Amino acid sequence: MKLKHYVLISLALIISGVSAQKPGKKEAFIDSLMNKMTLEEKIGQLTLFTSGWTTTGPSLKDDYKKDVISGRCGNIFNAHTVEYNRELQEMAVNESRLGIPLMFGYDVIHGYKTIFPIPLAEACSWDTEIIEKSARLAAKEATAAGLNWTFNPMVDISRDPRWGRVAEGAGEDPYLASLIAQAKVRGYQQDNLFSSQTMAACMKHFAAYGAPEAGRDYNTVNMSERRLRELFLPPFKAAVDEGVATVMTAFNELNGIPATGNEFLLKKILREEWDFDGMVVTDYTSINEMVPHGYARDEQHAGELALNAGVDMDMQGAVYYNHLKNSLEEGKVRMENINQSVRNVLSLKYDLGLFDDPYKYLDEEKEEEIVLSDELKKHALVSARESIVLLKNEKHKGSKLLPVKETPEKIALIGPLAHNRKDMTGTWWASADTASIVTVKGGLEKQYPDAKITTVFGCSTKGTGREGFDEAITAAENADLVIMAIGENRLQSGEAASRSDIDLPGQQKALLKAVHKTGKPIISVVMAGRPLTITWMDENIPAIIYAWHLGTRTGDVIADVISGEYNPSGKLVMTFPRNTGQIPIYYNAKNTGRPFDEDNKYTSKYLDVANEPLYPFGYGLSYSEFEYANLKLDKKQLDLGSEIHVSVEVENTGEYTGQEVVQLYLRDEVGSVTRPVKELKGFEKISLKPGEQRTVHFTIDPEDLKFWNADMKYTAEDGRFKVFVGTNSANVLESKFEYVAQ
Numbered sequence: 001m002k003l004k005h006y007v008l009i010s011l012a013l014i015i016s017g018v019s020a021q022k023p024g025k026k027e028a029f030i031d032s033l034m035n036k037m038t039l040e041e042k043i044g045q046l047t048l049f050t051s052g053w054t055t056t057g058p059s060l061k062d063d064y065k066k067d068v069i070s071g072r073c074g075n076i077f078n079a080h081t082v083e084y085n086r087e088l089q090e091m092a093v094n095e096s097r098l099g100i101p102l103m104f105g106y107d108v109i110h111g112y113k114t115i116f117p118i119p120l121a122e123a124c125s126w127d128t129e130i131i132e133k134s135a136r137l138a139a140k141e142a143t144a145a146g147l148n149w150t151f152n153p154m155v156d157i158s159r160d161p162r163w164g165r166v167a168e169g170a171g172e173d174p175y176l177a178s179l180i181a182q183a184k185v186r187g188y189q190q191d192n193l194f195s196s197q198t199m200a201a202c203m204k205h206f207a208a209y210g211a212p213e214a215g216r217d218y219n220t221v222n223m224s225e226r227r228l229r230e231l232f233l234p235p236f237k238a239a240v241d242e243g244v245a246t247v248m249t250a251f252n253e254l255n256g257i258p259a260t261g262n263e264f265l266l267k268k269i270l271r272e273e274w275d276f277d278g279m280v281v282t283d284y285t286s287i288n289e290m291v292p293h294g295y296a297r298d299e300q301h302a303g304e305l306a307l308n309a310g311v312d313m314d315m316q317g318a319v320y321y322n323h324l325k326n327s328l329e330e331g332k333v334r335m336e337n338i339n340q341s342v343r344n345v346l347s348l349k350y351d352l353g354l355f356d357d358p359y360k361y362l363d364e365e366k367e368e369e370i371v372l373s374d375e376l377k378k379h380a381l382v383s384a385r386e387s388i389v390l391l392k393n394e395k396h397k398g399s400k401l402l403p404v405k406e407t408p409e410k411i412a413l414i415g416p417l418a419h420n421r422k423d424m425t426g427t428w429w430a431s432a433d434t435a436s437i438v439t440v441k442g443g444l445e446k447q448y449p450d451a452k453i454t455t456v457f458g459c460s461t462k463g464t465g466r467e468g469f470d471e472a473i474t475a476a477e478n479a480d481l482v483i484m485a486i487g488e489n490r491l492q493s494g495e496a497a498s499r500s501d502i503d504l505p506g507q508q509k510a511l512l513k514a515v516h517k518t519g520k521p522i523i524s525v526v527m528a529g530r531p532l533t534i535t536w537m538d539e540n541i542p543a544i545i546y547a548w549h550l551g552t553r554t555g556d557v558i559a560d561v562i563s564g565e566y567n568p569s570g571k572l573v574m575t576f577p578r579n580t581g582q583i584p585i586y587y588n589a590k591n592t593g594r595p596f597d598e599d600n601k602y603t604s605k606y607l608d609v610a611n612e613p614l615y616p617f618g619y620g621l622s623y624s625e626f627e628y629a630n631l632k633l634d635k636k637q638l639d640l641g642s643e644i645h646v647s648v649e650v651e652n653t654g655e656y657t658g659q660e661v662v663q664l665y666l667r668d669e670v671g672s673v674t675r676p677v678k679e680l681k682g683f684e685k686i687s688l689k690p691g692e693q694r695t696v697h698f699t700i701d702p703e704d705l706k707f708w709n710a711d712m713k714y715t716a717e718d719g720r721f722k723v724f725v726g727t728n729s730a731n732v733l734e735s736k737f738e739y740v741a742q
Helices: 004-015 023-036 039-045 064-070 082-095 119-123 128-144 164-168 174-189 225-232 234-241 263-273 299-309 319-329 335-351 364-370 374-387 440-447 469-477 508-516 535-540 554-563
Strands: 047-050 075-077 103-106 202-206 246-249 279-281 389-393 410-414 452-456 481-487 522-527 543-546 626-633 637-639 644-652 658-668 679-688 693-700 719-726 732-740
Touching: 023 335, 039 047, 039 064, 039 319, 039 335, 047 064, 064 082, 082 364, 103 335, 119 128, 119 164, 119 174, 119 374, 128 174, 128 364, 128 374, 174 225, 174 234, 174 679, 202 234, 202 263, 225 234, 246 263, 263 299, 279 335, 299 319, 299 335, 319 335, 374 554, 410 440, 410 469, 440 452, 440 481, 440 554, 452 469, 469 508, 481 508, 508 522, 508 535, 522 554, 543 554, 626 658, 626 719, 626 732, 644 658, 644 679, 644 719, 644 732, 658 693, 679 693, 693 719
Parallel strands: 047 075, 075 103, 202 246, 246 279, 410 452, 410 481, 481 522, 522 543, 637 732
Antiparallel strands: 389 543, 626 644, 644 693, 658 679, 658 719, 719 732
């Protein structure tokens, strides 16, 4: 009989006065259910296996369906579509002893089938409302396809673009990344997990995964507690404050202890300091990996370390599945810890409404209506427009190349990404519908229907082949305008995609140089998942559009920007190095005792390259020009409990209506520990018409001045502070004030 077991358990609970439909009775509901569970069934709720549909590593369990029926696997990831997930849910509900429904997780990072820009790109919009809407719509589409849990947002701070997973984060700044983390949690969860169009978010990777030595994924992380707390933890704390439902542990060790067995992270900080009461899941087989880390003797020991540290759910490793019962019998773990973890899992399932209706996410009509809908595709266009960063727009033979208002007679579109659908998704493409992706070629043909567009690939994004160079050169010689579509393919950034050389991969730089020799006007459109070292391009190509990986509407957006239909407004959230030797390079650095002095060799500098980055944090051009003037503070002394009001005048002196991100930075000149030369503390994105001027206001209060002092107390110290306001972290106006706490 359909829903047999689910109906029996629900009736039993209702008869006892406990209803899954009354959230106020959650604790009693879970208590009653847990009293009926065997140890094996409890461990099953702490087990997460992949369906085998897609994996991010070696699959350890192929017979997960048998385990669902036996109650030994209570959660599945990489299973999607209503038809497939309904089959699995029916197994759990109708064929397992207690009928406890499954939870379905998936890496919905920047879309499910409709793909939005990669997170690093979207962060460059500096628009938390757009970012929140992207998460909300991604949740709407993914839940329509049977999913209720996403392994996102990734809130790892990183200052090293060699690390491929910078594509998945929000850049190098903890203030901006914290706001983005909260926006994504709000978008996915909407403070209402019970809704069939929201899903549980999972902040990851806890913690400091973004700081691996040498930028190599999964590598060792070693840092002071002060650096951890100041730079890497704020976005995690922000997500917890926003109510994130779940946390994923990191692959890396932190100061000698793997994150998955790290009580300092999972107990002291997460549970005790931050009062997180949600569920903690490992990353893929990260319990098992404590053995090669050299922290656990064997997998059973690793499982004990993980559970005792506070890990609730084991993703794919089958360590709890295989060993937790033995560990309990041997007294290595306590039943109360197992029960607490089971309670955390069941509590999440309750909040998602799965006990109320196990099939609430499994509606084929809704799937057909929502997936790849016009609403999602329209937002994919909006979010991608806001994500593009214009890096350079200089004159070629007397006039700026961009925007291209007049239709050229002949356009040469050259490069491996010119007419390429699958690589437009970037990393973590989920279940992307590549057939619906608009290529650069498709976008340009739509934008310039009267132009003759010759498309030549020239070379690949990898390898050494130059067979297409001659054809590319001929196309350029015969064209009025050359557009180079170059960058990384979708596998060249993301997880397990660290690169020691982050220049254009393959022979693309050589291709660009060869085309440049023709003397034709060139617009470089760079699509990548990280900052690349494009110094030669900056020195030689008059126009550079950094498009990142934009997803479903890529070609439309690039054509909009080239034509001027959209005026770019993106600002970088990661510093661009001149070469890999400068890495790590970031705006919120500290000074040295011997700061740079070009007339004194014995100061902090390189012999072969400037200290300054190629492009600083916060940088991004517009077809408009913005002038800043009259930076004012309403007082020069800040007292405890008071505020300083900052104002600055911004004028659009260009010919186009444009958006500008006005940025405010602070510097604590002297502290009990040294402080960064600048820290972002506020920003506002404004739109101005040509000739329009606006006064932008900021407020500074003592909370903005706090840091972890010499005694590891989070406080603000008396002293002098500088205020910077400008168009990026390097080009600013400056003022100052003094803080007096007493």
